[in-house]
Amino acid sequence: xxxxxxxxxxxxxxxxxxxFLGSLAYLFLLLLLxxxxxxxxIAGELFGLYGVTNKIDSPYHSFAYxxxxxxxxxxxxxxxxxxxxxxxxxxxxxxxxxxxMLWGRVNVLDRRLSLAVGAxxxxxxxxxxxxxxxxxxxxxxxxISASATLYTKSRFLLQGRVNWVATGRSMDTFTALVGLGYxxxxxLSPGPLPTPPRQRERTTDNELSVYVGQTVVNNPGSPKSVxxxxxxxxxxxxxxxxxxxWLNEGDNDLIRRNGALAQFWxxxxxxxxxxxxxxxxxxxxxxDKRKVTNSDQGGTGFASGVISVTASVRDFGFNPDLSLRFIxxxxxxxxxxxxxxxxxxxxxxx
Numbered sequence: 001x002x003x004x005x006x007x008x009x010x011x012x013x014x015x016x017x018x019x020f021l022g023s024l025a026y027l028f029l030l031l032l033l034x035x036x037x038x039x040x041x042i043a044g045e046l047f048g049l050y051g052v053t054n055k056i057d058s059p060y061h062s063f064a065y066x067x068x069x070x071x072x073x074x075x076x077x078x079x080x081x082x083x084x085x086x087x088x089x090x091x092x093x094x095x096x097x098x099x100x101m102l103w104g105r106v107n108v109l110d111r112r113l114s115l116a117v118g119a120x121x122x123x124x125x126x127x128x129x130x131x132x133x134x135x136x137x138x139x140x141x142x143x144i145s146a147s148a149t150l151y152t153k154s155r156f157l158l159q160g161r162v163n164w165v166a167t168g169r170s171m172d173t174f175t176a177l178v179g180l181g182y183x184x185x186x187x188l189s190p191g192p193l194p195t196p197p198r199q200r201e202r203t204t205d206n207e208l209s210v211y212v213g214q215t216v217v218n219n220p221g222s223p224k225s226v227x228x229x230x231x232x233x234x235x236x237x238x239x240x241x242x243x244x245x246w247l248n249e250g251d252n253d254l255i256r257r258n259g260a261l262a263q264f265w266x267x268x269x270x271x272x273x274x275x276x277x278x279x280x281x282x283x284x285x286x287x288d289k290r291k292v293t294n295s296d297q298g299g300t301g302f303a304s305g306v307i308s309v310t311a312s313v314r315d316f317g318f319n320p321d322l323s324l325r326f327i328x329x330x331x332x333x334x335x336x337x338x339x340x341x342x343x344x345x346x347x348x349x350x
Contacts, residue, residue, distance in 0.1 A: 044071035045149075045192070047159055049179030053086045056172040062087030064175040066163070070103070075194045078103040078116065084143070084163065086173055093218075094170065096124030097307070098143045111191025114149040125330075125338060126170050127218050134219040136338045141167030149181065151191050157181030184270050203267040203276050204235035204349075209325055211345030215249040218338040225250025227341050229327075233265070241265035241278065247286075247329070247341070255337055259286025261306060261329075274315050280308040284331055291335065305332045314349070323347040 046069055053064040068082035079102055085095040101120035108115065122143040128135050147161035163175040187193050211229040216222050231245035243265060248258040262285075267278030284306045291300045312325040329341040 044069060044185075045157060045181050045183055047157070047179055047181040049159065049161065049177035051175055051177030053089065053173050053175045055089050055092075056174055060089050062089050064177055066161075066175070066177050066179070072192050072194050075107065076105055078105055078118075078192070080118065084122070084165075084175070086165070086175065089171065089173075091128050092126055092171055093128075094124055094126040094173075096122050096141075098122050101143065101145065105192075107191050111189070112151050114151070114192055115147075116149070117144075117146050119144045122165055122167075124165075124167065124170070125218070125332070127220075127338075129220065134336055136218060136333070136336045137170065138332060139167065139169060141165055141170070149192075155183040155186060157183065201269075201273075202235035202238050203269045203278070204233055204241045206235075207231075207233040207323065207325075207347045207349045209233070209323070209345045209347030211325075211327065211343035213341060213343035215252070215255075216340045216342075217252065217254045218340065219254060219336070221253075223252040223254050225252035225255075227343060229343055229345070231261075231327075231345075233347075235267075239266055239268060241267050241280075243280065247284070249286075249331075249339060249341060254290060255339070256289040257286050257291075257337075257339075259284055263306065263308060265308075265310070267310075274313065276310075276312045276314065278310050280306075280310065282306055288337070291337075302333070302335070304334065306330065307332065312347070321349045323349055 047067065049066045051064045052061055054061045064087050065085040066082055068080050070078055070080040072078050079100060081100055082098045083095070084098065098120050101118040103116045103118035105114050105116035107113070120143055122141040124139060124141060126137040128137055142165070144164045145161055147159055150158040152158070157180065159181055160178045165173045165175070183193070185193065209231045211231070213227045215225045215227040227248060227250050229245055229247045231243055233241055233243040235241050241264070243261070243263050245261040246258070247261050249255060261282060263280040263282030265278045265280040267276055269276045284304045286304070287301050289300055291302065306329050308327055308329045310325060310327045312323050314323045316322055325345055325347050327343045329343070331339045331341065
């Protein structure tokens with residue numbers, strides 16, 4: 001029970017992801033739409049939702065967060081990507097990505113109400129305790145959802161939704177949530193935009209940024225340390241950036257880790273290009289001075305995956321070349337030391 005209560009401290013950090021719904025969703029949705037329609041820009045609806053998780057066939061329940069980006073593919077179809085945090089059920093702290101969901105929808109009441117059903121894969125990470133040892137379980141399940149979205153006279157939206165998560169090996173859950181949404185581009189008529197407008201220029205040219213923030217290890221007690229990073233970012237295509245960075249995750253009870261990051265980013269600019277949102281994925285090549293050296297784990301060096309979200313505010317008026325950027329990195333390891341890294345930095349664009 002003590003270990004279970006310690007794991008609850010992670011919720012404060014995982015919940016921060018709901019503020020960056022759009023950037024997480026772009027990671028896979030932009031890639032899909034660029035293949036389906038290279039001329040399409042990525043604009044749509046951002047949602048942040050809160051509710052409850054119930055473990056199927058058990059009395060246990062907990063909180064739930066979900067953040068989602070949804071994009072119209074026509075009047076009766078849509079695609080989305082989302083992040084779901086299923087809370088803290090006994091011996092399970094699970095969250096994950098629904099990288100791409102396809103929806104069928106009907107828009108009624110003069111297009112003020114949109115009813116939709118969708119499904120897609122669910123890539124999850126589940127922190128559990130096995131014989132007192134923390135494990136980060138990574139696998140793929142399925143997510144089936146139904147939603148009702150109310151379009152107000154402004155660009156703000158109200159949504160209620162239910163999700164069924166089926167994994168086959170981990171727990172199955174049912175979540176019910178309500179929340180607010182926002183249309184990033186003004187609609188020409190009430191209701192959802194059937195298709196998006198087009199972005200004219202690349203989201204990013206060249207950008208050099210320095211960051212400071214916090215590392216949180218996804219283990220009981222959530223050990224923390226100060227993180228620092230320096231990053232170079234360059235736009236390759238209209239919605240595609242690439243970055244190279246050096247990340248120092250700091251020194252805490254479980255890790256003393258630093259290394260090089262290389263990522264591709266799918267990104268989009270909004271609000272006259274003063275705001276950009278994006279999602280990234282790539283590799284992390286690091287050295288962990290606290291990593292145990294044995295036949296199972298090897299030496300201190302390792303390579304792992306990283307999935308990231310970012311939001312950037314540009315053009316402060318006094319200097320249009322400066323930007324303020326937030327990045328959240330999820331480091332996915334093979335030795336049960338996954339981390340969430342929250343960074344805030346100042347960038348120079350050139």
